[in-house]
Amino acid sequence: MTRAPLLYVCVRPQQGAAAAEYESFRQAMRLDESQLAQHDLVRAPLPADVFDRYSGFLVGGSPFNATDPESTKTDVQRRLEKDLTTIAERAVTATTAALFTCYGIGVVTRYLGGEVSRAYPEDTGPTAVEVTRDGAADPLFGELATRFSALTAHKEGSAEPPPGGVLLAANEGCPVQAYRVGETLYATQFHPEPTPRAFTQRMAVYRDDGYFAAHDYERIATQVLAASVTEPVRLLRGFARRFGPETPH
Known part of the structure; x- marks a missing residue:
């Protein structure tokens, strides 16, 4: 049976940046618009039937931070973080697949009981990422070069993965670059989708x-x-092959 489409979940208030991010994901994964749908979580909550309609979720970045003081979070940020947690809950129990990136990794780490702080920011631009021993054995990260360049721009991070998380990639500046929980929840600190x-x-x-x-x-x-950022795109194509509607060419 053919799997349902994937869904890109937008958490950026800036609509132009969100539209470009969707296109970056779609082109990187070599999917058409029927294979990768999109939903603007900033402007509308998750539909009630979303888990029946899509086989997996891709969560983009955002100027929001998981470590923003609760007193400064808007109602929109609180609502979308609750919806992202719902996606994470489903992915942890393997009832869907999900890849959370940048801001999303912070939301998921906190939901799983891990610590996120402002102690591990990274400058905007390319950074070197190392695949761990567990990463080399992972179905997605095991297909990548053991050391590669990725693009980052973030103000928060973690020293270790949350309880139940398997560390897949790391570097000195931000020790948790990627982890997996179970078989169907992935999270990356770096941005896997954009071209330079x-x-x-x-x-x-x-x-x-x-x-x-x-x-x-x-x-x-x-x-x-x-910068040469070939490996993060390969990660996305692997996610699409494993969880998406069909194998990209």
């Missing part, structure tokens, strides 16, 4: 949001454009 060009365009949207000094944009963009 798409990442610089996203940087322009968030130029004044504190990820980097605005006057450093051109310097950082030059570094990003020179």
